[in-house]
Structure formats: structure tokens, C-alpha cells
Amino acid sequence: MAISRPDEVYQFSNNLPIEVSYKNTTTYTRCNTYDPRVIAQGNSWHQIVVQHNGKFGGRDSMPEILQVIFEAVEGEELFPVAYRRGVKNDRFLVRNCKAAINKLFEHNLRVQLSDASFVHLQVHFNVGDYKFGQISPHAKLVEALNRLYTCMERVNGVDGILNLCRFNTQMEFCDLVVNLGNCAVFETICNLIYGNDDKFRLVNGLILSDNGITTVTPLKVFAGAEFVVLDLSKNKITSSSRLCRDLSEVKADELLLAGNPITTGNNYPDCLRPIQKNFKLVDGIPIENLSKLYSPLDYEVDINRNGHRVDLNNKKDILKFQQSNDWHAIVIPDSGQEFTKHEIMDYFFITVSPKLSEIYPCYYKFSAGEHQFLVRQCFDQLKHLVDICKMEINVPRLTTIVDKYSALSEIQIDKTLKYYMLMNVRPFIQGQIEPMECIDKALTRRYNGINRQLNLDNFESVEGLENIVINLSSPKILRRVLTQASRKLLTSCVELRLTHNKITNANVSKVLNIMSNLKAIDLGNNWILDLENVKKLSALGLKTLRLDGNPLCTKYSSAGEYVKAVRRLFPELTKLDNIEIQNKGYLSSQKNFLCDVRGYDFVNEFVPRFFKCFDSHDRSSLKELYHRNAIFTFSFKYIVAQMTSQNFKRISKYRENCRNILKISDLSRAHTSIFLGANQIMEVFFQLPSTRHDLLTFNTDTMIYNENMITLTINGVFYDQAPSVMDTDILMSFTRTFVLMPVETKLGILNKAIKYQIVNEQLSIYNPTSQQLKNTFKYFKGECQDDNDAVTVSDKEALLIMFQEVTKLKPLWCTRFLEDAKWNFKKSLLIFLNFCDNKKIPETAFN
Template sequence: MPKRGGGRGRNWRVENHFEHDDRVHSNNIRRVSFKPGTSKGKNKFRMWNSDPSKIFDDDIDMGATGNVGQRLNIRPFGRGGRLNSPAPKMSHGGPRRKFTPGLLPWYQITIPYGAKHEKDLLLRALLGYISPDIFIPHYYKNIGNAAVFYVDDVKIAEKLFNADRKIVMPDGFKLLVIVKNMVPKINIDTEMKEKMKLTMAKRYNAATKALDLTKFHADPDLSEVFCALFRPVIMLAAVDIIAENIPDLEALNLNDNKLHGLAHLKQLSMKLKCLKILYMGDNKIPFLSSLEPLQSLPLVELYLKGNPLVNRFQDHDIYVSDVRKKFPKLTRLDGIDLPPAIGFDVTDNVALPPYQQSFLVDPQGQDLVREFLTQYYAIYDSESRQQLLDAYHEHASISMAANYLITDNRNVASVRLNAYIPNSRNILRVTDREPRRRYLRTGRLQVVSFLSDLPKTKHDLMGFAVDLLVFTPTLIVLTMGGIFTETVTAGNPKRSFHRTFIIVPNTNGGFSIMNDLLFITNTTKEQDDRAHTSVLPVDRTSTQTALAVPAVPSTSTAPDEIQKAQLIATISQTTGMNQHWSLNCLQETDWDLQRALFIFNQLQSEGKIPAEAFIK
């Protein structure tokens, strides 16, 4: 039965064959053991490398100089060692064996009695058999009469495994080839660190501050020591050497080093803070999450091609996106320049534009916005919304969506959105075509009927954030967000809303709403604290003032009775004053609503408006 990694159970030990070739003696017999109490079925045994985490995370003594071949208890016939079972088929004097790749990227190759042949003769024989493939015999040495070396390629290890007893030497002897999944013994001492340091020095480019450690273990200057960077203890020693001698390193190439686990590489971000370019291609990194220990590095270029993690992505765009989530400053990935990232990652010395409550794509639309908001919400917050029929196009449509905040406690009556949820057209929840069609109201009659069924409200116009996104002779797109209070609902709950109007010209020379998108949710604590507390700034020329406090432009002609009633209703619902004080305020300012609101805010901030002005 083959051992893990292609190793074979042979009763052969290096130390037993130091003197001469003893291959034809009659006592060369396989040992058989029938252990009592063994469970039926497969022969079960544990190996040191059954836990892959120990292979890559801990530095394990692999015992390269001893126990090259281990004894196995071989059952002679049948499954589970049953007697009187049919004998297995034999091939080349023994049972057929199959190579099994191991968990480690290194394999020990042992040639029993190989020391009697010259090294070059032995290697030429092996290379000739696996031609055209070639391999590098790492750490070749003779141990007794055996020749031992290592290879770092699973395909080469399999070909050498299959070469067992198939290569005939000049003396007529067929080479025995034993392959075991094993790494050489390592010992990080001062001498080894000095060799690593000298090897790194010749690979360092001072002009570009770049260090090339590609296939570091195969460097000719390290042929006598095992220096594979996939072993954490060796990688950490290399990081310490770099941090001590070139702490300002900006580019590091770790290609083709059989890297797997990277948890220990968290030291890179702490010791090499200037590292911006990192190449890790042609390794064995299995998952993108394996790169998390490197996330704190300010990388602008990363190379991962040739790792299993890349093949896990069928869509290249998703691969690029997921990598950039971990390294948002990347401008180059796998040798390809990336498009600029969309984000707000700016340096500390860059001044951000000032906060602006509202935005006008065209200042000429300012008067239209003021007039529209004043007239629309004066009617919307009145006792009857039927007058909104004139505001909507004949083929207008409205869509409303409502949703709870994550922090909402729905057991509280004031938080429940019962008046909105049943008619919500949230397309993330409403997936069927028929409900989606039913919740989309079309035609001015359906639109106004739907709005009339919603709870009565009072909007905080001074707290509006208004954006005029499109302003052309044929199309206007207006969005706004703010807070309103339900005036007839128990507890007068406050709601947050966002609304988008798409407005087109009508045949009467005015404008009509073609599409109305409304979203409603509950207010946050910050919104509750700011609700109905906005005060008009003194600067009346600012864009923010013009939009935050809607008003109709003053005219030279006196308003008629209908217009006066509308102005009184507007200032009353905007300021909270009763109709008597609202009428007085407008009369004293010659029915100029914008001036009246300005004076109100100024007097209110000074505390000069009596409490009876707000008693209704």
C-alpha cells in the first residue's frame, strides 16, 4: 500500500547498506504482520502530515538524514488482510502502485545503492528517462550507499516515481527509486542568515528599491542549505533581514516560491511600511481571503497570476473588483493597468468642497423651484389635495416605496408604517409582475386619489434639501428630501421622505408633473432633533436660502383674495403661527412672502415673537 505523497513501504533503511550491494541474497523477504484487534476493511494508520496546518504553520523536523524508508505492516492477500483471499495482480515483481500527490510541495528522492555511481552518471540516467522534462536536484548528498536529493515539482516527482526499476545502469543494475513527500531539515542559525543576506544583496536593485526573491530556494548560492520561503520560519527570517538592511524597500518579488499560508506575512505591513509593489505570482495561494494579512500594506501594484485563487473567478471583472476591495489603492493588477477607482480616498491636504444643502444645475431655475415648492406643498398640506389635479399631467404616474430603518422597534405604534407599507412598490420585495403593475398608479385621477388617501401632513419646508438635476426647456428633474409630521395620526409621528419629480411643459404654457417617485421611512434621532428648528440665514442672496425657504417672487401688483388665502396658508404651515399672526406678518410686508419669512426668522431667533402667535 503506497504511503501519502508517493512514498513506498519497503523494508529498506539507509544505515543497513553501508558496506556492499547485497541485492540477491535469499533472505531478502518481505515482512508480514497480522495485528490482532485490527478493524476489518481498510488498513488504517496515521502519518505525521495528516494535519496540513502543521505543515505550513510550524517548523517541523522532517528528518532528512534518517528514516528515509519506513517499515509498513503489509497484509499479503485481499482486503483487510483476510486469509485465503485471491492474490493481487503482480507487476514487475510486485503489486502495482499509484503515485499520490502529497500536501507538501517538496519530495525526497532516494536511490538505494546510488552512491556507487558517479553523481553525473546517475543524474544523466534519470534525466534521460524523463526527457524532455528536466529537474534540479536540490541538496544532493550520499548517505551511506544511498544517493538522496530533493525536487520541488510534483510532476517531476511522479515521473521519478514511475522510473522505479526501469532504468538499467551500465553494470546491469536496475535503479530503485523511492519518492517521499518530505522537506529537508532546516536549522536557522547565524551562518544560514548570513548566506541569505549575501544572496539578497546581489538580488537588490538600489536604484528602484526593488528586491527580487523569485524562486529563492533555487539560487546557486543556496545550494547547500534548504531556504524555501514557503516555510514560515524562513520567510520571517528573510523579512527580518530586509527590515534591518533595507527598511525603505518599495518593491518585493516573491514569485514562484510555492507560498501557501500567508498568516505570518502580517509582519510585512509592520516592518516594511514603504512597500508599494508586491509580486506573488506562480505560487499556491488558494483563496483571495488568504491575502487578508497583507491588507494594511499601501499597495499600488499586485501580481497574483498563476495562483489557484485566480482560477476560482469565472468573471475577470469580479476578480478585479474583489481584489480592489482588499487593496483600494491598486492601480495595476497582474501586469495590467486598472481604471481609476471611484471613491473618496483623498489625502489630508486636499480641501473638500464646502457643504451645500441644495444644488442647482442652472441658477435660472431658482425662481421656478421656489414657486413650485411653495404652491405644491401649500396644497399638499392643506385639508384637501384635490387641487393637485392641475399639477399633474394627464398621463402622469406615481410610485411609492416604504421601508423600516434597521434600528426601528416596530412594537412602538408611532414607528409603524401601516399607512404606507400596504401600497409600497419596493421592487426588492415586490417581485411579481402583477403587484408591480397594480402599485404603479397611472393618470392624474389615480395619482391624486392615491395621494389623498395618505395621512394628512405638515412638511418642514425650511429643512428641505433640494437638487435641481436637469433644467431644460423640455425637461426638469427635481429631487428633494426632508421631514414631515402626520397631523391627524395619534402621537403625530415624524417621517423622513425623499421625492423625485420629472416635470414637462404643458399646453397651457406652464409645467406639469409627469412622474412622481416617493420614498418614506422613519426619522433618525438626528433628524428628530433638527425637525422644525431651521432658521433662515441673513444672506438672502445665497442659493441655499432660496431653496431651503420656498417663496413666491414679489410682484408690483397686489394679490387677489385667492392668492392672499394661499399666502396665509403657506406662511402659517411654514412658521407654525396661527392665521391671525400670519395675516399681520404678510400685511406688514405688503404681501411679500419671502420678506415675511425673513423677518419671522430674524424675530424668532431674537425671541421677540410671543407664544400666543402659535396658539391655533
């Protein structure tokens, strides 16, 4: 009798081999159903073939393929065995995973990669018989856990910390894929730990970091347990509501969450309120101190008691702290609070040396007439401040923008601030600010992968940098940030924005060379005095450059002279200051032009304040900005095409008050449509619909700026906001011209402040251009989304009822869609419709 030979044999070091034969198999591909009888043959091995056709170009295909497969089978247990890579196909074996295979068929045996392309799968049922002694996923899990029980770690003086960090890399899993990012696999592991009574009673904590965990639902099995530490850091947890729900019965002295997307959300750490009673520390911060604005200066540091004081009387003592890794405090007395945080930091960075180590002030606060902040790991700078600067900060008279790091301008000293230092005020502990981590997170937030644009405008204001000052006016810190960005993004980035960062020198071409596809840089509204301070950027071969709003622009008497000077350095440039350079080498106009650089601060203060108020639910606070004899006129030239009757009715609110002279049939309206005084102007504003302006696309021209008058023109776009979820927002373009005059002088502590009021305003509304339609609300709309905590319990109940009436889904499914959309009704409906299109909702989900 002939013995049939297997087609393949998979060998394992500690288990019997698996013999694979394709003779009696049933194969499926590109379909969504299969004969259930083929999988009813006990513990047979099945093979899944990934047909990627070499699209990975020699790169390791395994991580990405497994990631998307685990996402496709989420909620069902899957343990790939004997993964084998191939030039055109990858393959692996599975068994006892009918539910996971069913989900792959629901996806038509295809999975979507990160580049949006699809890879097809082929399933061979019953390629081999399971034999006792062959590899068993559950047995391997037990084997790995038993080994880890014997080498549990010690944390905070307590033994018994079970370390499952990067659990998939354990030696027992050399032929097995274990992914804790799969909820069912994670649940299996948690049940094995909890079910082993002899071992679990010795476990005092769990380290689960860096495992790709997205949900911690399996941790519910540990309800009632009290751990020393529960380390969930460096995972992929995004939902705060689910985290709080799943950890509601789990307790630990310390919870570690750093490195999860949840910690970068707008409502973090406030979103942890429901479980604060369960933990004493979160990422090293006492739970009672946990907030975005947490500072050791508020709780752990007493300026009057902590640290070793160093001042001019004992300045040699600074040498005792050369090797210190602790926090040091810099304290600047300012009894009258003459200076703001930003002013103090500007003057501080004028004082520190640009040639020494980077310095990052952290945890700033003003208390008891003193500016206080912490620094560490910058001993050479501290010694420079003591020995060279004599512990004094010179406050320049800022009548002109001064180049802080060269002698291009003569600095006139207006005042000298003396300060002192407190050394070793507090040891550094895990969870406190790490500058490089902060920079990395900020870069991630500000990179738009769709447009391939890195937006570092006003970098200090990035979400997550509330407790650290990363001052890009320092050339060294600018290079550090851009070096990190270059290494992070490599060839991905095409456009770099760096406006409103007080940059004085942008010769950073060496660190940007790694961004080989970089074609556009925006350096507008900085403090660059001369083209010499940007000329090295010419090595990058830029096509687009923006420099307007810098003092260097005022050096040229005409636009033609300015363009010629720039093109001498950047011959490949096709667009300058957002305007195409014509063949003859000149620009038709300049954007964001300020006739006097002193206008920067005024524009930066007035524009956000005015439009934030105008977009709010209560515009009444704008009244104080208008003079009692102010004049306001309004023209409306919006052309309506294919608009619903409801939207047509909405825009009629604008027509009622407009003053289009050429189109007014009754010329008497030319007089009645001029609004005089703050009261009449407010009445008009109250009648206009709710709006939302995109400040990031504003073009600002300050034609006149002197002690007698300011004339400011702003162009941009805004949404006329829909009154209900059934309507849509209407995008409009506008121009507003303000004339402001001083009404009070010699205000403030220094008698230098001036109060301005609007005496004349002209508002025009018209259709947006094609360019505006393309660029509008790229960032601003996303940043303004309401966070989860803004929705009250009663709001959620109402949304649930509405969603259930519209979709006819059961409450559990309604909750799921609304939570995934962060209780945004429109977004939840879109997700629901997408699920319907892809047939992902079972019939049992409906009432």
C-alpha cells in the first residue's frame, strides 16, 4: 500500500511537526460564504494565504498584514502558527477559530492596508490533522506565564509585579503570533492569570506596556483586586469612556497611561474623573493633582523651604550641582506683575546663551509676586546665568524688533530684573515632563498626512505644551525640533509652516535635508531681519516660500525690488508670499502686510479676540470694542445657486441689513442701512446667524499704524452655521475693514497702555474663491470639535432616543455608534450608514 507524502512539513524545536497536504482541501477566495461542513472536522489545521503579490517591495510584510487581519477579526480569538513569508504570498496555519474565519469571510476574504489598497486572502480548509504534541497556543501561553511567574519584578519596594511588556516577544512564541491588541486573545491571557489561584495570589501588579492594546475590557476579570501598579503605557487606548467603564472595579496604587492616544486628547486628564478614586497616582502624578496645568510648584515644591538657594552672595555653590538630575527652580521677583509669562520667557531667552545646551522652562507659575519655573539637565546654561549674566535679565525697550542672537541692532535697556535659583527642589520622577517626548507628541498632532503638511505655527500653543516652553526663537531649539521632525517624517512632508514663532534665524537647511520632498516653507510673521538669515534654505530647492510679516520686508521700497532680492537666493521659486511669481519676476500684491512691525502684537491680540467673540453664542461683549459714535456698513454679494428654500431663507438675514448701492431700488435705504453707534451695531450683529471663522486662512493688512489711528483689513472665510442637524453649513468669504482710534492713554501699571475703539467698520460678504474652497477649515474645524465631556448625561439620553428612532437599532448598538463618534450625531449617522453599506450589522442588532 502506497503511503501518501505530505506537500509541506513545518518543523518546530519543541513540538511535533505539522504535515500539510493540499489533496483533500477545500479552497475559498474572493467570496463571503463557505460550506460550514468543511470546518466541522474537529481540530484540523487550516491555512490562510495572504496574496500581496510583492507589493511590500522587500520590506517585512508580516507586521502590517497581521495588524489588519487582527483588526478584521476583532473580538474573536486568533493565533497564527508557523507564519511564513514569501515573495508574492505569506501564509500561516490556524485551528479552532471558526468565529475569526467567519469574520474574514464577512470581509469578502480581503483586508485593507494602511495605503488604502486591498490584499486578498485564500483559505485552505483541512490541510492537516492535529496530533497530540503539536503546537498548542493555549499551552504556549501557560508555559510563558509560568516562566514569568518565577521572575516577577519589584516596584516601589513591593515584589510580585508580573511583567508582560511586549508579551508577543516571549521565547515561547517563536512559532506563534500572540497579539494582545486582539481583545479575545487579551481576555484569554487575563483569564489564565486570574484562574491560576496559586500564582495569582502572589501577583501584586501587572505591566502590560507596549502590547498594542486598544481596549482593557478583559481587565474586568480583576475586579476587586488591588495592585501596586497597573502599567498600560505605550498602547493604543483611545476611548476614555470605555477605559473608565472597564476599570471601574479595578484598583491600583499607580496607573500608567503615558504613550496612549487617550493622553493627547483635549479632555485628558479630566476624562479620568470617574475612576480617580481607584488610583493614588497616574503616571507619577498624585491623583488629586492631576490636571492639564499640574505643576510640582503647586504641590510638591515649597519655594520658601525646598532646595538650596543660589544668588550673587554664594554663586560658587552652583558647582555643587553639576551632576544633578533633579529639578531646579528659577525665581524672578516681579511684585507689581509688570510682565506676562510670554514677556518673561522672551527676555529669559534673550539672556541664555544660544551656544550652550538647550533649556526648556517647565511648570511656570506666578505666585506671591514672583515668576517661578523649573528646569533640569542644563547645568552649563545655569552656570552661564550665574557667572556671565550676574543673575540679571535685561529688559530691552521694544520700540523695534531686535535680533536677539546677533549684534544687528542696538539694544536699549529699559529695566533690569534680578533673580535667584533654588537647586534640587524636587527629584525627577517618571511621568513628569520630558521635552523630547513633548516635542514628538506635538509633531504628531500637527502633521496632516492627507496634505503632507507639518503645521508648527505658533508652536508654543500646541495642545499638550501647556507646562513647557519650547521657544523656537532659540536657533538651537529650532534645530532640535526640526531635526526630530525630519527623522520622524522623512520623505512624507511636503510643506512646513513656521509662522508666529519669533524666529530670527532660519538657516536650518542641514536638518531639513532629510525631508527630501519638502517643497514649501512658510516663515511669515516672524522676527527675521535680513535675507541672510534664510539664505541657506536655498539648498532645499524650494518652490514656495512665505516671508511677509517679517521686518526684512520693510527694507525694500517696492515689491519688485523685494522679489528680485528673494529670487537671487531662491532661483527655483515659483510662489512667494502665497502669490505666483509672474514671468517678469514681480508680485501683484503682498499678503499679511504690516506697515509697522509694532502692529504684530496689536493684530495678534485684536483679531482672535474679536472673531472668537463674534462666533460665540453671546456677541454682546463686542459692544465695548465700538466707539459710541461708531459707523458700520455692510454689503452682501453672495450669489445663490442650487440652494434649498431653507438656506435661501437663512441668507435673507444678511440681505435685510446690507447696503449694496448699485442694487438698491429704494435709494432711501442707502441712508437707513448705515448703522450709527454701538447699540445699533449690536442690534445688527444679534440678527445675523451663528458663524464660525477659520482664523488660519485670514489675510491681514494693516495699512495705517500710528499713535493716532489704526486701519486694519481682514480677508477670510466663515461658515454660516446650520440651525439644525438636518441642514448644512454655508461657506462664505468676507472682507472686514476696521478703523480704530485711541480713546484713553497712559493706562496700566506702567502708564504705557492705550485703549483703542472701532470708529468705522465696513463688512463685505461674497462667494469664496476656488483656492479658499480648497484650503478652508483644514485644521480649525478639527480642533474645534467638542470633546466627550462637553456632552451632558441628559444630552446623551436625548441623542440615544433620536438615534434609535432614526436607525431602529437596539440601545446597545446605538450607544456603540454614538460613543465611536464621541456623541457627534452627524458623525454617528455616517458611521452607521458605512456599516450598512458594508453589511457589517447583524439582523439581531435591530429591534
